[in-house]
Amino acid sequence: MPTIKAVPASPVRRINEPVSVRVEAHVDGSPRRVNRAEVALVREEWRVVDRWWTEEPVSRRYFDVVLAGGEHAVVYLDEEVGRWFSQRGV
Amino acid sequence: MIACLVIPGFELRAALRERPRLQLEPAALAPEPGAEALVGSVTGAAEAAGVQPGMRLGEALAMCPSLQLVDPDPAAAEQAWEEIVRRLEDAGFAVDSAGPGSAYFETRGVERLYGGLEPALKRALKAAGAGWDARVGAASRRFAALAAANVARSGQALVVSDERTREFLAPLPVSLLPMDARRREELEELGVKRLGELAGLPGGAVAERLGPDGRRAWSLARGGSKRRVRGRRPAAELFETLEFPEAVGNELTLRRSLGVLLDRLLARPERSGRALRKVALAGRLVGGGSWRRTLTLRDATADPARLRTALAPKLNDLPAPIVMLRLEALVLAESVGNQLELVRPEGDELRAHLSEGLRQVRAGTGSGSVCTVVEVAPWSRLPEQRALLVPRDD
Numbered sequence: 001m002p003t004i005k006a007v008p009a010s011p012v013r014r015i016n017e018p019v020s021v022r023v024e025a026h027v028d029g030s031p032r033r034v035n036r037a038e039v040a041l042v043r044e045e046w047r048v049v050d051r052w053w054t055e056e057p058v059s060r061r062y063f064d065v066v067l068a069g070g071e072h073a074v075v076y077l078d079e080e081v082g083r084w085f086s087q088r089g090v
Numbered sequence: 091m092i093a094c095l096v097i098p099g100f101e102l103r104a105a106l107r108e109r110p111r112l113q114l115e116p117a118a119l120a121p122e123p124g125a126e127a128l129v130g131s132v133t134g135a136a137e138a139a140g141v142q143p144g145m146r147l148g149e150a151l152a153m154c155p156s157l158q159l160v161d162p163d164p165a166a167a168e169q170a171w172e173e174i175v176r177r178l179e180d181a182g183f184a185v186d187s188a189g190p191g192s193a194y195f196e197t198r199g200v201e202r203l204y205g206g207l208e209p210a211l212k213r214a215l216k217a218a219g220a221g222w223d224a225r226v227g228a229a230s231r232r233f234a235a236l237a238a239a240n241v242a243r244s245g246q247a248l249v250v251s252d253e254r255t256r257e258f259l260a261p262l263p264v265s266l267l268p269m270d271a272r273r274r275e276e277l278e279e280l281g282v283k284r285l286g287e288l289a290g291l292p293g294g295a296v297a298e299r300l301g302p303d304g305r306r307a308w309s310l311a312r313g314g315s316k317r318r319v320r321g322r323r324p325a326a327e328l329f330e331t332l333e334f335p336e337a338v339g340n341e342l343t344l345r346r347s348l349g350v351l352l353d354r355l356l357a358r359p360e361r362s363g364r365a366l367r368k369v370a371l372a373g374r375l376v377g378g379g380s381w382r383r384t385l386t387l388r389d390a391t392a393d394p395a396r397l398r399t400a401l402a403p404k405l406n407d408l409p410a411p412i413v414m415l416r417l418e419a420l421v422l423a424e425s426v427g428n429q430l431e432l433v434r435p436e437g438d439e440l441r442a443h444l445s446e447g448l449r450q451v452r453a454g455t456g457s458g459s460v461c462t463v464v465e466v467a468p469w470s471r472l473p474e475q476r477a478l479l480v481p482r483d484d
Binding site: 012050 | 297298301458461463471472473474475476477478479480481
């Protein structure tokens with residue numbers, strides 16, 4: 001069940017909505033490249049599992065990474081849909 | 091219906107008004123001083139010789155050695171466009187100008203006046219004036235109207251009904267989409283060359299591959315939103331000009347001239363004591379062409395010292411000496427003055443200052459740009475569930 005839905009543009013917006021990113025991962029699942037930029041360091045990794053009692057369960061594997069260019073990013077793998085997203089405000 | 095009036099290559103046409111002979115020869119708008127060396131709009135003869143707008147200057151000259159470069163004249167273009175917009179407004183259209191050469195307006199209010207949609211569009215074409223090769227498109231959505239105007243021939247009014255919008259847009263090239271050139275190239279590399287091909291893709295996949303710009307383009311390819319057109323507030327007709335007997339490039343003289351223009355403009359009785367909110371500084375360059383900068387003031391003011399401080403640094407951007415300097419008051423404030431304060435504002439007064447600040451931001455960036463953060467579930471483990479952005483247009 002996807003957790004991110006395409007909704008029509010509304011005047012009310014959520015803050016820190018996840019944004020789809022292209023991630024290439026190592027075999028252990030940690031990110032190797034984010035939007036074609038090399039990951040220099042994985043600072044932290046954690047999981048968020050929530051709403052497992054609903055029709056739209058959430059299961060995310062978050063990674064706090066530093067890219068080769070020095071930028072900082074937080075990306076997660078949505079394990080329900082198998083897609084990667086980046087998110088601010090984490 | 092939303093109508094869109096388009097004049098292709100408007101800046102070049104405006105620059106060539108003084109030299110109409112060049113309109114029939116291969117000519118192109120030269121790059122602005124300091125900008126990337128790409129040619130702007132081109133004449134029909136240049137296009138026939140293989141020169142395309144946006145081509146590198148060297149490539150364009152290699153393609154057509156007889157190509158004549160025309161210096162951009164933004165002040166003349168701005169003035170000519172303002173005249174056209176005013177003629178449209180005089181004909182009863184509430185115009186939303188999208189920049190020189192392109193304007194939107196609603197036809198609903200004037201259809202009965204002119205006896206239907208098509209006569210109203212014909213009236214708009216007539217108001218634009220002969221010699222500009224204006225064309226107009228009408229549809230129930232903005233982008234479809236723009237696309238129709240781009241497809242229409244000179245002097246033609248093309249109407250696209252709502253149910254035929256997708257069908258009409260489908261065979262048109264993706265170059266009509268207002269998007270970054272790199273993104274457009276990326277689309278074409280993926281084999282997406284027509285709007286219909288883009289519209290047929292799943293929205294989520296487009297957003298994932300091309301980001302928010304791609305998603306917006308996808309939405310436009312499907313017709314875009316039905317957002318209403320809001321007519322602009324007509325600009326104030328208040329300006330002062332100083333002609334120099336010989337070209338002036340000296341900073342001190344320019345600053346003194348600006349001071350003189352400011353004093354003259356502020357002394358004009360038409361101002362009726364109102365402060366200036368938006369001003370423009372324009373100059374005619376010695377070698378031909380012109381230069382223009384606009385400035386929106388954070389606080390509307392009629393204080394010559396503050397205006398001078400805000401405007402003088404713009405003179406440093408002048409690319410060449412000038413023979414004429416012009417100062418225009420584009421927007422005047424509604425109030426006639428501010429009461430000075432002896433004590434720091436608080437309570438209602440502070441809130442009034444804050445709402446005035448927000449009103450200015452909205453005026454500069456459009457409706458929906460000022461929002462309040464409303465916390466809905468600050469405890470949530472999902473960051474996107476914690477707060478909402480709610481627009482404040484009050």
